Amino acid sequence: MSGSQQTGGPNLPSDDEPDLILQTDAHKPAKRIPVHEWIRRKLAWIGRLVRRQARFFLVVLGAGWGVIFESFRSHAWRRTVRYEFVTTMNNIIGGGVSASLFAGMLTGVAAVSQVIYWLGLTGLAKMTGSILVNVVIREIAPILVGILLLGRNGMLSATELGLLTIGGQVRSMQSVGMDPFLMLVLPRTLAFTVAGFTLGILFSMSSLITGYVMSRISGVITNPIWTFLDDVAAAMSVTDYAVIPLKFIMVGFVVGLGGCLTGLTATNEDSLRTLLPRGFSRGMLIVMMVSVLFSLDL
Amino acid sequence: MEAYSAGPLLELNKAVPSFEDSGLPPVSFSMKLMPGECMIVEARDPSRATMFADLCSGMVELESGQVSFMGLDWANLQDRELNALRGRIGRITRRASWAEFMPTHLGIILQQLHHTTRSLDDLVAEAVRRSESFGLPGVPTVSPSLLSDTDLTRVSCVRAFMGQPHLLLLEDPLEGGSPELYNSFLSSVTEARDRGAGVIWLVRSNAVWQSYRQGITSTWRLADDGLVAVRMA
Numbered sequence: 151m152s153g154s155q156q157t158g159g160p161n162l163p164s165d166d167e168p169d170l171i172l173q174t175d176a177h178k179p180a181k182r183i184p185v186h187e188w189i190r191r192k193l194a195w196i197g198r199l200v201r202r203q204a205r206f207f208l209v210v211l212g213a214g215w216g217v218i219f220e221s222f223r224s225h226a227w228r229r230t231v232r233y234e235f236v237t238t239m240n241n242i243i244g245g246g247v248s249a250s251l252f253a254g255m256l257t258g259v260a261a262v263s264q265v266i267y268w269l270g271l272t273g274l275a276k277m278t279g280s281i282l283v284n285v286v287i288r289e290i291a292p293i294l295v296g297i298l299l300l301g302r303n304g305m306l307s308a309t310e311l312g313l314l315t316i317g318g319q320v321r322s323m324q325s326v327g328m329d330p331f332l333m334l335v336l337p338r339t340l341a342f343t344v345a346g347f348t349l350g351i352l353f354s355m356s357s358l359i360t361g362y363v364m365s366r367i368s369g370v371i372t373n374p375i376w377t378f379l380d381d382v383a384a385a386m387s388v389t390d391y392a393v394i395p396l397k398f399i400m401v402g403f404v405v406g407l408g409g410c411l412t413g414l415t416a417t418n419e420d421s422l423r424t425l426l427p428r429g430f431s432r433g434m435l436i437v438m439m440v441s442v443l444f445s446l447d448l
Numbered sequence: 449m450e451a452y453s454a455g456p457l458l459e460l461n462k463a464v465p466s467f468e469d470s471g472l473p474p475v476s477f478s479m480k481l482m483p484g485e486c487m488i489v490e491a492r493d494p495s496r497a498t499m500f501a502d503l504c505s506g507m508v509e510l511e512s513g514q515v516s517f518m519g520l521d522w523a524n525l526q527d528r529e530l531n532a533l534r535g536r537i538g539r540i541t542r543r544a545s546w547a548e549f550m551p552t553h554l555g556i557i558l559q560q561l562h563h564t565t566r567s568l569d570d571l572v573a574e575a576v577r578r579s580e581s582f583g584l585p586g587v588p589t590v591s592p593s594l595l596s597d598t599d600l601t602r603v604s605c606v607r608a609f610m611g612q613p614h615l616l617l618l619e620d621p622l623e624g625g626s627p628e629l630y631n632s633f634l635s636s637v638t639e640a641r642d643r644g645a646g647v648i649w650l651v652r653s654n655a656v657w658q659s660y661r662q663g664i665t666s667t668w669r670l671a672d673d674g675l676v677a678v679r680m681a
Contacts, residue, residue: 230562233554310549322545325505326559327534329527333562 206432209415214407216331217339226332235337242303242345249298250349254356257294261286262361267370279385282361287354288394289445295350296401296437299342300430304409307338308429309422311413316420330414339406346402347395354394358382397444404436452518452614456480457646458504460675463513470499470508475674477503477513479666481615486637486647488657490678491670494542494619497650500670501541501617504648505534518614535563538613538640540604540621546592552603553587560611571610578606582632598626605629609636616640616647622656634660 220226262282269278311334314320320330362378365371371378386394412429458481465472481487491497502508506515506522514521517533525533546555556579557571575587582602588595595603601621608616616637622630637647641663650670651657657664667678 228562230558233561314547318543319545319547321502321507322539322541322543323547325502325507325534325541326537326539327531328559328562329531 206411206415209411210404210407210436213331213335213411214403217336217403217407220332220336221340226336228332230328230333231337234333235341238303238338238341239344242299242341243348246298246302246345246349247352249302250295250353251356253294253298254291254353255360257286257290257353258357258360258362259364261290262357263364263368263370266361266365267368270370279381279383282358282382283385283390286357288390288397289441291350291354291357292397292401292444293437293441295346295353295398296405296440297434298349299346299402299405300409300433300437303342303345304405304433305426305429307406307409308412308425308433311410312416312420312422312425312429313413315414315416316418320414335407335410335414338410339403342406342409343399343402346400346405347398350395350398350401393444397440400440400444401437404440405433408432408436452483452644455519456516457483457485457518458615458648459514459516460504461514461516463503463515464511465499465503466509466511470503472496472499472503472508473672473674474511477675479668479675481646481648482665483614483644483646484641485665486641486649486660486663488654488664488667489648489650489670489675490652490654490668491650492652494652496670497619497652498541498543501539501619501648501650504615504617505537505539506530532563535559536614537617538608538610538615538645539617540608540619541617542619545604546600548591548593551589552592552595553589555592556587556603556607556610559607564611566611574610575606578609578636579603581636582606583626583628598629601626602629605633605636609640612643612645613640614645616645618647618649620649620651620656623652634663638663 265281265285266275266278269275269281311320311330314330323330323333358379359375362371362375366375373381409429412425412432416425460477460479462476462478464474464476467474479487489497489500491500499508503515504517506517506525510523514523516522518536520529520533522530522533546552550558553572553575556575557568560566560571561568572587579585579587579602582605584599584602584606587606588599588603592600592603605621608618618637622633637649637660641647649657654667661680664680667680669676669678
């Protein structure tokens with residue numbers, strides 16, 4: 151033995167391998183990578199990452215336009231598409247009602263009743279309606295409903311379609327003229343859209359009513375519920391009447407579309423281990439993006 | 449079904465498939481299938497047989513040449529026309545083709561529900577009739593994963609013959625299937641041919657079709673140098 155030991159593979163680091171050469175022999179200095187080469191590799195890595203992420207973003211944009219465009223064409227709504235739409239919508243709304251109501255109740259206890267209490271204590275009770283509208287209904291509700299949709303059904307769609315793609319069933323469908331975009335992506339995305347709006351409204355009502363009940367029980371407010379709801383409605387601007395439903399609709403749309411596309415763009419190298427984390431992180435990102443975009447502009 | 453009689457039903461005209469896309473040898477494929485004909489294609493490798501069926505369905509990109517079905521070149525069609533034309537193909541494939549989230553009875557009639565306006569009662573009646581002819585007690589309503597391999601082969605046959613397709617691409621369902629499937633399969637093939645459908649029967653071994661040899665119009669072998677005509681004795 152010459153006294154030198156080298157760990158790791160051959161002395162030719164690839165793009166993906168760390169540029170690390172361990173040598174204990176003082177007579178053989180480690181082969182150093184020039185700084186410009188190191189920078190080039192890091193930039194290439196960042197470039198690959200950006201390209202991969204941007205590709206999905208562009209696919210979502212294109213497919214989103216496709217869903218909207220096709221949904222207005224009467225002959226896109228064949229029996230199979232209608233069946234998939236109704237089935238998915240029943241699954242999402244039927245299965246998600248109790249979860250949304252419960253999450254709304256928790257938000258009512260944790261946020262609404264606290265807002266009422268602290269504003270009352272500081273003598274700012276007149277602002278209760280506008281703060282509830284701006285914080286709970288406009289900001290918190292779409293995000294929580296989006297997360298519920300993503301966790302309950304978005305991941306399911308990503309997994310189902312991913313397994314169909316990897317297993318070859320999607321290609322089998324194509325070979326007999328059944329377009330997976332028309333059969334699966336269009337109806338599911340629209341079902342998520344309707345469900346997003348429905349569950350969002352249920353969530354908001356549930357949180358407001360629970361918050362009122364908690365405050366009434368603790369004696370913080372004495373108004374009847376109609377007066378409380380009237381205060382909240384009066385605090386809503388004309389823009390809120392458009393933005394809040396639009397936010398629920400958009401959240402449902404992007405969660406459905408993102409889940410379906412994550413599944414359909416799966417490759418043979420994918421498995422549940424890769425699909426699920428990817429679907430979840432993408433879903434969270436697009437829910438947050440929708441929330442932020444609406445908050446920035448309006 | 450109006451029988452197609454304006455020339456070859458399916459024609460591969462010096463079609464060179466993309467190797468990257470299909471794994472098929474990038475050599476020239478040529479053949480013609482007339483309405484009512486039954487062609488045997490012997491392919492040892494099942495995945496290659498599936499890819500050949502894909503080539504016939506216009507699913508494989510070509511380096512050169514053309515593949516035409518019912519006089520229309522697959523390469524010149526828009527998505528909507530492609531799908532409508534593929535809706536006229538009945539297929540039995542070794543590739544996974546049953547979606548787990550859909551019950552079997554719906555999977556059987558799905559293609560017809562999508563491409564036609566036939567009433568649901570009509571489709572169900574045909575599915576029941578065909579299921580019984582293939583030895584099933586009725587149309588299975590459970591998930592496809594709960595069916596045995598034999599029953600899954602039977603329902604694949606039922607699905608392929610539903611709705612009087614113009615072209616049948618059949619990856620041999622008789623191999624490893626039950627012997628009682630044999631007669632019902634051949635009678636369905638004959639019935640389809642009588643009304644003008646073309647049949648491509650992809651087999652691994654030439655033993656399965658020997659008793660039907662009088663009905664076979666041509667025999668080919670899928671080899672490394674493409675589609676080779678086999679002379680029948």
